[in-house]
Amino acid sequence: MSAADRILVQEVAPRDGLQIETVFVETSDKIALIDALSRAGFSRIEVSSFVSPRAVPALRDAEEVFAGITRRPDTIYVALVPNVKGAERAMAARADELNLVMSASETHNRANMGMACENSLIAFARIVEASRGTGTRLNGTVATAFGCPFEGRQAPERIAEIVSRYLALGIEGITLADTTGMANPRQVGELVRATLRQVPAERLTLHFHDTRGLGLANVLAAREAGAIRFDAALGGLGGCPFAPGASGNICTEDLVNLCHEMGIATGLDLDALLTLSRGLPRLVGHAVPGQVAKAGRPCDLHPPRASLPETPAAGSLVRSDRPPKSLEGGNHVHRRASRYRRQRPRLRRG
Secondary structure (H helix, E strand, O other): OOHHHEOEEEEOHHHHHOOOOOOOOOHHHHHHHHHHHHHOOOOEEEEEEOOOOOOOHHHOOHHHHHHHOOOOOOOEEEEEEOOHHHHHHHHHOOOOEEEEEEEOOHHHHHHHHOOOHHHHHHHHHHHHHHHOOOOOEEEEEEEOOOOEOOOEOOOHHHHHHHHHHHHHHOOOEEEEEEOOOOOOHHHHHHHHHHHOOOOOHHHEEEEEEOOOOOHHHHHHHHHHOOOOEEEEEHHHOOOOOOOOOOOOEOEHHHHHHHHHHOOOEOOOOHHHHHHHHHOHHHHHOOOOOOOHHHHOOOOOOOOOOOOOOOOOOOOOOOOOOOOOHHHOOOOHHHHHHHHHHHHOOOOOOO
16 A cells, blocks of 8 residues: 555544643552553554653553553554653663653743753753663654744744754654644645755644644645554543643544545554543543544434425425415404504504
């Protein structure tokens, strides 16, 4: 199968989806969810984040989750790490891949990571050194690559510079993240084509949010430009806690449904994803944005209502021995209106 006939969907709900939930999802439930996602066919799952429990209390059980999951040999289990300490914790937990995140925007990076971009890059160099010889994969994410809610549009040259810095450090994979859902399809196509001159498609991931309803349109634009790897979150969970108005990631099952309807292979079990998505409200305590889980797949047909009246064929005349009810008795509507006018009280003058 050619690359044009397939895409790789990477699941991020256990980390990016749950990180901002106010209800703590129990460790056992997280483990069960990740195991079910593995069985559904994902080759890469972002399991958790090794950050301060005070900063992200929803993921304070990262070690326990990594220790409890049933690992499948064809699945890469990813951890997000902000610094060397987090990287050491993740490697001790046997994460297969470390995802390092820095914003293109200085303002957002200070809000999100608590440091300037240059300091993030220094930390990444230390992480690369700490992981040397361990076999742990490294991925570098450029957050706010398509725009920042504080600074606005980021110059393509800025994105290219960060990608070059990542590659120079020895980071193999690159993710361009639309952290706050500001991207549009034209912009996506242009930036993806430019980045593919630096990184092969097999190592480039696109991470879209659906804040303004353009998530799936941006996927199609990125794919048209040559991208084949995309992050998504079950049920459309997620959102950046440091971005005003940001909503969830593109919805995994909606993306997979789109691909299957268009004949694009994903290798994922859509029925299993829909079942999992329909169980999310019980875990997080609220409805989730995904659409296909609510509406069903296009091939899910329904029997007609038994009480539907027979509809005449198009162009045929309905014959009746009596005139329509509204015409019986002549112009009774006009007579009733006349009676109404006669019964109205007259306004007194003066």
